[in-house]
Amino acid sequence: MPSVHPPALQTLYASLIEGAQSQLQIPLQTPGTAVRKTVKEQEYIYWRFYLANGRRTDEYLGPASDQGTLQAMEERLANSREARQIADSVKTLRLSGFAVADNSSALTVASLFNAGIFRQGGVLVGSHAFGALLNGLGIKLAANYYTDDIDIGTAAPIALAIPDDRSFLDVLRDTGIEFLEVPGLDHHRPPTSYKQRGALLKVDLLVPGTEEYETKPLPGLKAHATGLPFFEYLMSGVEDGYLLGKDHIVPVRLPNPARFALHKLIVSTLRPAALGVKSRKDQQQALVMMDAVLEHNQAWMSEAIEVLPLAARPRIAQAADQTMAYAEGFGDITKDALEELSALRYGAREENEQGKDRKP
Structure with missing residues (x-):
């Protein structure tokens, strides 16, 4: 859980x-760093960074003696410091269980x-x-x-x-x-x-x-x-x-997180048998998201269920039955929600029958 x-x-x-x-x-690209190179006793400044493909790039800024070059370098250094602060904070979050x-x-x-x-x-x-x-x-x-x-x-x-x-x-x-x-x-x-x-x-x-x-x-x-x-x-x-x-x-x-959870259940029923591993992954993600939504705001889940397409309800019910196998350790509110979704097959059947009865 x-x-x-x-x-x-x-x-x-x-x-x-x-x-x-x-x-x-x-x-x-990566935050980057300043690099100085000397050519014929003249010092030049480059900004070195790496692209997503790992390729290193040295961007020419200008002669080290030029005030404009130094200003450009300072701007990049400030941006680099900010990016590294973000990277440090993201690392803290990642190590603490953020995605x-x-x-x-x-x-x-x-x-x-x-x-x-x-x-x-x-x-x-x-x-x-x-x-x-x-x-x-x-x-x-x-x-x-x-x-x-x-x-x-x-x-x-x-x-x-x-x-x-x-x-x-x-x-x-x-x-x-x-x-x-x-x-x-x-x-x-x-x-x-x-x-x-x-x-x-x-x-x-x-x-x-x-x-x-x-x-x-x-x-x-x-x-x-x-x-x-x-x-x-x-x-x-x-x-x-x-x-x-x-x-x-x-x-x-x-x-919307509630719709995301329910759509994952629907998708799990659409995959061919050969992709059973992906179907299980869909159901497990749906279960985690349902639990999070229900703990955060139960009304979100109620609203998402209310507007489910009629044709999706039997699929949701089928997936809810299968997802019960992964629900051990989750709260009663989540298990109750799966049972409610499982019962949607009967509501869909009744609405289909009523629709037939209304036809001339």
Whole structure:
């Protein structure tokens, strides 16, 4: 059963996100340091930093004797000190059980923030959203989550704050990571996923759809997305949130935590038998999130259940039955909620029968 972070750590987290709210652009590299080089008895200053792909870069600032060079160096040193303070605070939170994304994932999400994707309707979903939501609720993770996938959803068109000759792939490559389009099983359909060359990091674009899993265009991104069943339910009522990374705090948009939990249960029933491990992960994340929401605000869960699509209710009931296997150690309020969800199959059946009776 998850535990709550002590007030001092929650205060530290709150102070970090307060500072992050004013960010307009997030640097996509390490904090960096000043380096002096002497060429023909003349000293020059460079600013050395590392990109997300590990590549070292030395940015030329100018002659050490020039006042403008010294001023530029001081500005970068001040920014570097602030970034290192953030990194130290994030390290404290990570070691205390806050969810922190790996550096490549955090910088990729930061690049999406810089492009305006979250301001224009993009929503962070999947395991990164799971961690960010738990941080916001003050819940301690037994072990930090790990995922190679960054899932970005939307229920509305997204317009990028970048020139027309740029694309979603260009935004991903701003990190310095070499992303490639991932062709789907049907080569006649355009790709909806992007993967780092030689690594497992992957970015998926998602939109509302049906169990046909259609490919839909996102013209504002010059990209396509996969349509998912019941995804519109998750995309309703999104809110501001923050993703913690090694050296960064990235403002994002997140699903409502109660809807996130219920949607995880739905998704667990949609996966094929070969992906049973992922279904169990969905149910375990749903259980942790349900417990956190019920401890925080029971009304959120009641409201999320009330607006569940009728077609989703039998799936929720099925998943709730299966999730009971993982509920040992959780509170009675959470187990009672699973039993309530399990009973939804009967309500859905009755509403279906009433609908048939009303037909002429």
